[in-house]
Amino acid sequence: MNPNTPPVAAPEITVESFTRAFLRELNFGQGVDLDRASANDKYLALSRAVRHYLTTRWLETLRNQYRDQAKVVAYLSAEFLLGPQLENALLASKLDEVARESLANLGLDLDEIRAVEVEPGLGNGGLGRLAACFIDSLATLNVPSIGYGIRYEYGIFKQTFVDGKQVETPDNWLRLGSPWEIPHPENAVEVTFGGRTEAVEGADGARRWIPDWRVTALPYNYMVPGYHNGRVNTLRLWSAKATHEFDLQIFNAGDYAEAVRARTFAENISKVLYPEDSTPQGKELRLQQQYFFVAASLRDFLENVLPDGYDLTKLPDRITWQLNDTHPVIAVPELMRLLIDEKGWTWDDAWAVTQKCFAYTCHTLLPEALEVWSVDLLGRLLPRHLEIIYRINEEFLEVVREAYPGDELRVRRMSIVAEQPERAIRMAHLATVAGFKVNGVAELHSQLLAEKVLHDFAELWPEKFTNVTNGVTPRRFVRMANPGLSGLITEAIGDGWVTDLSQLSRLEPLAEDPEFRRRFREVKGANKRRLAEVLAARDGLEIAGDAMVDAMVKRLHEYKRQSLKLLHIVSMYEGVKSGRTPLESITPRTFVFGAKAAPGYVRAKETIALINAVGRTINEDASLEGRLKVVFPPNYNVTLAEVLIPAADLSEQISLAGKEASGTGNMKFALNGALTIGTDDGANVEIRQLVGDDNFFLFGMTEPEAADLQAKGYDPGAYYESDPELKAALDLLASGAFTGGDKGGAVASLFASLTERDRFMALADFRSYVDAQATVEEAYQDHEEWSRKAILNVARTGFFSSDRSIQDYLDRIWRAEPVTQNH
Template sequence: MTDTPLITSPEHSVEGFVREFLRELNFTQGTVLERASTNDTYLALARTVRHYLMARWMETTTAHYRRQPKAVAYLSAEFLLGRQLDNALLAADLEEIAAEAMASLGLDLDELRQAEVEPGLGNGGLGRLAACFIDSLATMSVPAIGYGIRYEYGIFRQTFVDGRQVEEPDHWLDNGSPWEFAHPEHEVTVSFGGHTEKYTEGEGDDAVERSRWVPGWQVLGVPYNYMVPGYRNGRVNTLRLWSARATHAFDLKIFNYGDYAEAVRAQTFAENISKVLYPEDSTPQGKELRLQQQYFFVACSLRDFIDQLLPEGFDLHRLHERICFQLNDTHPVIAVPELMRILVDEQGFAWEEAWEVTRRCFAYTCHTLLPEALEVWPVELLGRLLPRHLEIIYRINDEFLDEVRATYGDDELLVRRMSIIAEHPFRAVRMAHLATVAGTRVNGVAELHSQLLRDKVLADFARLWPEKFTNVTNGVTPRRFVRLANPGLSALVTEAIGDGWVTDLDRLRELEPFADDPEFRRRFRDVKAANKQRLVELLERRDGIEIPTDTMLDVMVKRLHEYKRQTLKILHVISLYDRIVSGELDVAEVVPRTVVFGAKAAPGYVMAKEIIALINHVGAVVNSHPVASQVLRVAFPANYDVTVAETLIPAADLSEQISLAGKEASGTGNMKFALNGALTIGTDDGANVEIRQLVGDDNFFLFGLTEPEAAAIAETGYRPSAYYEENPVLRRALDLVARGEFSGGDRSVFEPVVSNLLGEDRFMVLADFQAYLDAQDRVEAAYRDPEAWSRSAVLNVARSGFFSSDRSMRDYLDRIWHAEPLAD
């Protein structure tokens, strides 16, 4: 590569910004200010801001290529980025300049912010975590690249019809995406189907039998690059997302014969791969599409790294010195046999050489404790779609099981448990086992989660390879989730301890003395009140939801899953409603409370969708009751996303983290709430354990079964109906649902929810119900003392610095990746 001079950033002044903005508006958007639409001005603004980052981006990528340091490739099916404009303004230190520049032109920066459509490229914590991690890597100047899929529609847009979830396409690309750069010249060909065949390479004693994959069909992967700016450090890393298109998108001959649908069939078929995040997989076609997605993006990503980011002639025997591919859950694990295929079939490596390289290039993060969430792929499907990869997996498994037998003898029960290939209920590839066998490290995402991985989920592997297993507790980026989301708190913290906390969150410990300062607590309460007012305005404008500003804001926002126990929260709401309406509680004795839910259910998850409907129907009844609504409200804004989170989390008083102990891997919402001064009511599960240890028992509302207690109850036989029979408050709450109080008298509407709780209750909602109510009584008592509550809230902020994604990245770098920041 020759030394090519790079164009410098535009002038860092209001006048320079205005010139760049008008140039973009005139010459890219093709309009003048007087006739420009809001979208025109937003796009011009976004492109202006990106100009200030692009020179740094080019410098960073050039430095990475020239110096060839060890890098991290973060492979993730989700990147839940949030809006990009504010983050780019912050990273480039342009917030004040942009605001003044827009004001000088008669434009409102806040109004232009609202024009940006958030890309829905994730479903929750997994995707938001990936976005936090790549932000931290850039801020820490670590050479890194994120790889994922550019979903055309992303996660669905959630609406409610009669209280029930309805999924609609998320048209996030309709008005243009100014933050992406398409590079069709770097497209990658990805193969599927077909068959394999044997052939002999060489002659005589040098003859080697090899395998060749003869694909049945192919698609192209087109890369779209996104800038990932570090916080004011001059580094800009890259996120590369892949879009699928057909190798021959249009057949003119067929079109001319009048068969217009057939003429574009190949295009439609190929583009389905990157159409929607997590297509519904309850059908065989849906399962196949999911596997196509996973292989598509890792095949593109490995090919891209080898062909585009390594220097010509690089010795792939040394690939592990240049890269660590981090597998973010099981979705990208098919990358393991893909790298083996590249090295053995395309590069001519001996099997042993290829395996030595491969097993040093991958690390695996497990994000679950639920057996059903550990992906398995039917052998029939994998063999039909990726026949060569199945052959490779079989050989990996054969050699691995030989190692198991050599270590433990002929314990066939152990061999079956550890085999990458499951035999029952159908032959399938266990992707978590494959990742564990191939990975140089396996990590959980909270201390408890990692312990349970070692002791239960992957116990056999941990006994064989104890050195492989480690923990890296998750974290969140303080740039987006404090500095941007909570400007009032950020200003208060900076005034107290300086601004270094934005990149060194451990410095929040310096706030501890301020928890005992009455004036600081008063100002802290003022910030919280202002944040609540912002939320009120957002929900009224966005959803037509009206909530009071002078109540405890009790928030439960997360993916809708039974193990997260939104049912426990709504049963608490129902019991409060029942006790108020019955006169058992005088409204004067009740701490006014607004309960806010936010959650999406997977389209095929029937019970989750029933729970959403129950929450909305309960809310409708509670909010319209003349007495109960004086002190209790329920809000469930549809389509909860990062943008809503950035307003809701800073406003929250109480954070609901109430999963059954031993089921939540980590949680990152719990960290965001604590960092923004909400107190947590929670079980000893996931990262709640570490939050409670750090903030102190006096500043955390603990309740519920421990993981060993829940396991013991499950082992001896859990009978949920016994709790119903013995607890009159619980019985009345469930009876209200059963007799149709929240469904217009129709007893059948929520019968599945009631029957599930009384009959199975897999996640022990009823067992923890009374303990949860008792903890909520402690919450009410604490909230009645605003001085004590705000002291606890300040201490939550001060003691939560550990939960920075910057610290998570340091742990990954030290324990797993062994990469270094790139020095200037």
């Protein structure tokens, strides 16, 4: 890039110029007149017009970045769950009002056009959404950074229900065109796979890798605008293309069909996101995806971001590669390979630099979620990397042996190479050995990481371990999702909170102001009516506009315990039906579920079917007079979250203590004025500490209590026998009352799992959960007091901004400086 290119002037922001820009895109970009334009035409034209306004800033950011050569944070993540882009771009570029007015002048409605957007679902859940919040905050905090990931052609599957059972269909999100991406074929790089290695004479550690197949990684750039600060960072997502070699083969080999098959094979790499949240499957294609995007990203940084001839011994001054879980950890041996085999460095020099370039974020505590690659597979796909990992391990184990002479048991525990049940590479160990920092995602999680999952490593290198509690972007999840509340807050304390969420604490005195509480309730009420409208239009679901909204939205997983929520609902229902609970005593409540199950996760799918079955029975039971309602809109995604969360009164965060690493939905709900009913798990612990015990409904075992019970031997039958309400609820479920008399299938299977061998001990927490729910009922009766608590939740949870998380990463891990844009 020529740094002397004169900057392009930013287009003027006026209603007239915006209208012209929009019409130009409609006429010349889409080739249609306004009267003939489809909704999608308008959406694409509007998006491109907005994009143009941001592009000037983008080019400027890139130019400054090149000039300043500042340290860059590269966030390597297999998932970025971005959510809809248009509104965020409008907000960041201050175009929201202008666009609305200019469209209105043309007789168009901005919200109608926005509704056309299909969100890029390039992530599974919390981990992918966290990456999206982080790049938003990095841009807003003026940190030079790049997100690197995969441009999956199909994102997370679309969920539908057929007879209440989950059915997955492909998410063809690119079908109608994606106005937010710009392909850069000139920056394509090749990534190779397979083959063998051979010796290179006289080299220290170097080997030659003779791969046997290759693909082209084609980058697509996405803009990541900071909020009102003139910075636009880049998210670079890679798409796999067959190389020209494949085309030549078509002619040379004469086997046309085989050549086309090979093309398809290569392009499969970025075809689809693996829909597993928390439980990675050791599939070959997944390892291909991981190496594909990581190899392309490292090469891109070294060749396109660094200036020609950059002295790579200074690499740690220019970059931190943040590893979002173990998915990109193959980057470690890849950097070693580049330095040793391609640049001719010695092993020791390469290792010295590599160790300073990577930091690792762990997102889990579940042993089954820790990624492991069989040596057989890794050696077949990446033979050179396997050799490098072996040598890293050898040298590492020497360090261990030196620190703990004679402790071979420890050596085996810590080894990067597992021997049982098959020889395999433990990616979390590799990341911990190579990373200069390892962090968990909430206080409790980081503590348990150091005490349990990575205990030996924390003992050896205590200074390596740190915590960065997760956060969420206040732009998307408050400012955009909840315009009513945002207006109320801004009126009270000004709009500085959007980029400094700690200012929400200034709302605290207003919790005591009856007028403010009234207006707060008014906003909540309007948000509920908006939710009711969306659910009616989207799914034909009907909910009351004024009932308590009790929401449990997150991936379906046993450890999150949707089944415990279900038992509570069944128990309430059973109470009314058996006459134990007078109907009039029940506060009208709408239970809202949102959850996708991994397609191969049978128990999770059975739970979905049962929730739908119970919901149907309750919703159709006229004797309840509509006081209880259960809705499960299919295909919960970011778009729906933005409507649901602002409408919620109660946030369900009920995982078994010690299992949920952090949670981020919990933060979004609290910030939007829902009270939490939750266990002492993940970031719930910090939420409760901040909002105070009076404003949080705590229940269940603590982590040490749960660990204790597990160790002593958990006997669910004892709970079933000794708690008549629990027994009645379980028996009602087992009787087939919700499943048309069917006592087998999902009913029998869930019953057995809860009463015989539940790893997540739902029955042990049932009593305390149901009691806490009774407290909720009581508290909700007192509207004034409930609003007070809800406002205090908002005022006291400013800590959970992802801006704060990013500042913590900067202080504790990256040591990179923000670079101010002159705008």
